Amino acid sequence: MKKLYITFVSLFVICIAIGIFYFTVYRQGKMEFPKKVVMETAWGEPYHFENMKPKVRLLEFIYTNCPDICPNTTFQMQKLREKLEQQNVFGNKVEFITITVDPRRDTREKLQAYAKTFGIKENDKGWLLLRGNEEDTKKVADSFNFQYRDPGNGMIIHSTITYLLDKNNRVVDTFGMGEKGFKQDDVYETIMKEIE
Template identity: 45%
Template sequence: MKKTYILVVALILIGITSGIMFFVIRDANATIPGNASLVNQHGEPYIFKNADKKLKLVEFMYTNCPDICPTTTQKMNLLKRDLEKEGVFGKKVQFITITIDPYKDTPEVMTQYMKNFDIKDDGNWIFLTGDPNNIREDLKEINEIAEPFKFQFRDPGDGYYVHTSLTFLVDENNKFVKKFPMGEDFDREDVFNKIMDEI
C-alpha cells in the first residue's frame, strides 16, 4: 500500500514538473515572426525584422477597452518616465503597443489615444494597427504576432474583447524574455528591474 502511495505521488510530481517545463520551454521559444508587418500611428509600414535592435515591452490592447488596457497604458507611461530618468528609454528600450481591434483602431485613433495619455510621439513608443486598405490580412498578422506568446483575444459580439491579460518583454531579436500581468497587477517596479537587468 505504501509503495503504491509513493508511486502515485511520484507520478503526480513528475506530471506537474513536466507541465511546468512545457510552459517554460514554450515561453522561451516564443519569438515575434520577423516578416510580421503592420502600420504605425502615422500609417507607415512597420516590419519587425527591420525594427531597432532594442529591448521592447510589447502591449496588446484596444482603445475601446474600458479597464485593463488603459490602466496598463497609464502604468507603462509612468514606467517610461522611470526609464527616461535612467537615460535608457529610446536608446536601449522602446515600447510597442499593438491593437487587437484594427477595424476601429485606425492610425488616427491610435494617435488620439497617445494624445489622451500624453504620450510623446517621438518614435520610441510605437503604436501598431492594420492598414485600413488591408485590414483582413493585417488582422491575421496581429494573430501571428500574438500566437507565439499564447496571447488570445476574441470579440464576443458586443465590441468588448475578451483577451489574455499579459504584456511581454522581448529582446533585440524579438525573442521572449519575460511576461508581466496587465492592469492593476502590472508591477512597474518589477518590470523596471527586469528591463534594467537585461540592458
C-alpha cells in the same frame, strides 16, 4: 502496495515538474514576433518585425474602446517611461510596443488620439503604436499566446498579460495588466536588470 504508491507519487511529481517547465520556460522561450508580418504605425508608416534593432522591449496588446485595463496599463507604462528616461535608457536600449487587437475599429485617427493621451509622438524613438490587418494581428497575438475575441458588442475579451523581451526578441518575463496586475516598480527593476 507501498512501492506502487511511491511510483505513482513520483510519476505525478515528474509530470507536474514537466508541466511547470513547459509553461514557464519552454513555451515562453518560443514566443517571438513573426518575421514576415508587416504592421503600420498609428501614422501609417510600415513596420517590419524582421528589421528590429537589438533592444529590450515591453509589449502590450490593447484596444482603444477598452473601458479600464488597457488604458490603465498604457498609463502605467507612461509612468514607467518617465523613470527609464531619467536613466537615459528609453529609446536607445528600451522600447515599448503597443499593438491593437481591434484594427477594424482602431483606425489611424483613433490610434493617434490614443497616442496623444499617453504622450506617444509620431516619430517617437522609444514607443511604437501599431496596427495590422485582422489576419496579421491574430498571427502576432497567437505567437505570444495572447487570447482575444469580440463577443459582438465591440467590448473585446482578452488576456491580461504584458511581455518583456530581451535583445534577441525572446520573452524573458511576463507581467499582468491594469493597476493591480502591472506592478510598475517590479517591471522597472526587471528591465534594468535585463539591460545590464
